[in-house]
Amino acid sequence: MSAYAALTGAGFRAQVRDKATLFFTFAFPLIFLVVFGLIFSGQDVKASGRPYISYIAPGVMSWGVANAAVFSVAFTLMQWRRDDLLRLIRMTPTRLPAVLGSRYVLALGVGVVQAVLFVGIALLPPFGLELKSSWPLALPVLVFGITAFLTIGVVIGSLADTPEAVAAIANCLMVPMAFLSGSFMPMDMLPDWLQTGSRILPLRYLNDAVSAALSGRGDMGDIVLGCGGLVVFTVIFGAVSLKTFRWSNRA
Amino acid sequence: MTDATAVPAERHEATEQTTIVIEEIRKRYGDRDAVAGVSLQVRRGEFFGLLGPNGAGKTTLVEIMEGLREADSGKVTVLGQQPWPRNVALLPRMGVQTQSSAFFVRQTAREHLTTVAALFGAGHDAADSALADVGLTGQRDVMVENLSGGQRQRLAIASALVHGPELIFLDEPTAALDPQARRDLWEVLRGLKRQGRTIVYTTHHLDEAEALCDRVAILVDGRIAALDSPHNLVSSAGVPTRLMIPEGRLSPEDALAIEGVDSAELQGGSLVLETRVSGQVLTAVDKLAGLNDVQTRTATLEDVYLELTGSLAGTGQDGDNDTEQQA
Numbered sequence: 001m002s003a004y005a006a007l008t009g010a011g012f013r014a015q016v017r018d019k020a021t022l023f024f025t026f027a028f029p030l031i032f033l034v035v036f037g038l039i040f041s042g043q044d045v046k047a048s049g050r051p052y053i054s055y056i057a058p059g060v061m062s063w064g065v066a067n068a069a070v071f072s073v074a075f076t077l078m079q080w081r082r083d084d085l086l087r088l089i090r091m092t093p094t095r096l097p098a099v100l101g102s103r104y105v106l107a108l109g110v111g112v113v114q115a116v117l118f119v120g121i122a123l124l125p126p127f128g129l130e131l132k133s134s135w136p137l138a139l140p141v142l143v144f145g146i147t148a149f150l151t152i153g154v155v156i157g158s159l160a161d162t163p164e165a166v167a168a169i170a171n172c173l174m175v176p177m178a179f180l181s182g183s184f185m186p187m188d189m190l191p192d193w194l195q196t197g198s199r200i201l202p203l204r205y206l207n208d209a210v211s212a213a214l215s216g217r218g219d220m221g222d223i224v225l226g227c228g229g230l231v232v233f234t235v236i237f238g239a240v241s242l243k244t245f246r247w248s249n250r251a
Numbered sequence: 252m253t254d255a256t257a258v259p260a261e262r263h264e265a266t267e268q269t270t271i272v273i274e275e276i277r278k279r280y281g282d283r284d285a286v287a288g289v290s291l292q293v294r295r296g297e298f299f300g301l302l303g304p305n306g307a308g309k310t311t312l313v314e315i316m317e318g319l320r321e322a323d324s325g326k327v328t329v330l331g332q333q334p335w336p337r338n339v340a341l342l343p344r345m346g347v348q349t350q351s352s353a354f355f356v357r358q359t360a361r362e363h364l365t366t367v368a369a370l371f372g373a374g375h376d377a378a379d380s381a382l383a384d385v386g387l388t389g390q391r392d393v394m395v396e397n398l399s400g401g402q403r404q405r406l407a408i409a410s411a412l413v414h415g416p417e418l419i420f421l422d423e424p425t426a427a428l429d430p431q432a433r434r435d436l437w438e439v440l441r442g443l444k445r446q447g448r449t450i451v452y453t454t455h456h457l458d459e460a461e462a463l464c465d466r467v468a469i470l471v472d473g474r475i476a477a478l479d480s481p482h483n484l485v486s487s488a489g490v491p492t493r494l495m496i497p498e499g500r501l502s503p504e505d506a507l508a509i510e511g512v513d514s515a516e517l518q519g520g521s522l523v524l525e526t527r528v529s530g531q532v533l534t535a536v537d538k539l540a541g542l543n544d545v546q547t548r549t550a551t552l553e554d555v556y557l558e559l560t561g562s563l564a565g566t567g568q569d570g571d572n573d574t575e576q577q578a
């Protein structure tokens with residue numbers, strides 16, 4: 001068995017055996033989707049005349065996927081460093097790309113399962129999401145999004161030395177960002193300056209691109225712009241993560 | 252006292268029979284020498300102990316040999332190669348014990364070991380035979396989180412041998428174990444030695460070094476204070492033998508009058524005599540008080556160690572005297 005396959009297998013088992021993480025990855029975002037979806041069932045957003053679900057479904061999906069990517073890699077990295085597992089890996093001939101590759105594939109797998117689950121639920125009659133023909137484009141958008149948020153997770157996992165610190169930093173970042181990027185409520189409801197200001201947030205780009213692909217709120221240009229923005233964030237946080245990465249908590 | 256620098260006469264034929272050669276290794280942290288010029292050789296198949304109080308520099312020295320740290324100066328050769336920077340050709344030939352928490356989470360013992368084996372590119376049976384080597388076959392399907400302290404320690408050691416390395420580094424593997432688990436682990440370690448592996452072992456348990464190691468280096472303040480077999484260290488140290496005579500059988504004055512008795516003191520219900528000629532003194536005690544219930548305690552590595560660490564701690568450093576004594 002290759003190092004890559006073994007690491008992916010171990011990561012997969014760790015993921016499916018962790019009930020709390022499974023809940024926060026799959027069930028928690030669904031609660032938002034269901035609650036908001038039922039409250040606003042059949043209603044349209046006044047500013048645009050579009051059904052509310054066409055906002056909330058892509059929004060919750062983007063947030064859920066981004067959140068899972070950030071938390072999973074940040075927790076894993078913090079824990080591997082704290083428990084000296086990074087040191088164990090460093091003492092084997094396994095090259096870093098095999099380690100990174102396995103984590104990347106796991107994160108993409110989780111993101112795809114989340115996307116299918118959330119969209120599947122939103123399509124059910126009480127919610128009534130209508131998919132546009134451009135929906136397959138949501139897949140590459142998700143890949144760009146997961147990549148960007150993984151690099152953010154690596155930075156957090158390098159800075160934080162305890163699970164509490166990971167949760168604190170990641171929540172401080174992800175919760176306000178979800179509201180300001182239009183994940184839980186339509187951007188149209190926010191003041192103009194916030195709509196413009198939120199362009200500094202990576203989740204805004206993911207949200208816009210996923211919305212454009214799934215529910216046609218936006219066009220091809222929005223998808224390309226979203227992916228471009230995510231690539232820029234990937235480069236920035238990738239560079240930062242190279243600076244902050246530590247093999248061990250001991251100097 | 253054994254002089255470490257005088258030990259290896261065979262320095263120049265340091266090839267076939269020598270697994271590790273380090274020469275004049277130094278490592279400084281801030282204004283403190285963690286390792287202050289250490290030279291030693293570890294022979295093939297040897298069980299080599301590094302002994303010393305906390306902060307003596309054992310871990311730093313071992314990590315330099317493992318290639319986890321770079322020495323400031325000096326030369327390190329492990330299995331004929333340089334361990335620093337990360338030497339991917341050398342890594343499969345070495346096994347390094349990590350903390351007993353370095354496990355892939357939510358895996359069984361066997362799943363964890365299979366993953367580690369794959370990181371080394373080792374075959375599929377590797378995990379099962381490593382589990383057998385450390386006596387964990389019965390726990391193979393137990394989640395790593397549910398193993399006891401001793402079992403975790405053994406799994407950490409199994410992780411260091413799963414790929415069949417020639418050379419194994421163990422840094423205080425028995426530190427957190429209860430006495431029974433410690434003894435059990437000794438058996439595991441003896442088994443590894445019988446398989447012909449070279450083992451570098453740090454500990455501050457002296458009984459352990461005496462029971463397991465072929466040779467021991469005693470490290471104090473980053474320097475080697477002594478390096479020899481436990482037997483030679485004990486016999487060359489000139490530490491007196493103690494005779495314990497039940498109180499009341501012999502007065503301290505009479506005892507001191509015996510030729511060869513260096514001191515006589517009442518301690519905990521016994522009259523304790525110190526002597527370097529125990530045979531002669533025992534004969535005299537026999538005549539004066541009889542040998543019933545008289546106990547003798549000969550020198551152990553612990554005495555050598557206490558003498559060395561007590562007299563040397565702090566001397567090499569400028570006013571730095573915070574070395575903790577552990578025995």
Ligand SMILES: Nc1ncnc2c1ncn2[C@@H]1O[C@H](COP(=O)(O)OP(=O)(O)O)[C@@H](O)[C@H]1O
Nearest residue numbers: 250251280285304305306307308309310311312
């Ligand atoms: N990364 C580090 N930074 C600064 N000082 C260190 C570091 N690692 C070890 N030291 C210091 O070096 C000395 C030797 O430490 P160490 O090698 O861990 O000793 P031992 O393993 O014998 O207890 C100690 O004084 C310790 O505080």
Ligand SMILES: [Mg+2]
Nearest residue numbers: 309310311422
């Ligand atoms: Mg140490």
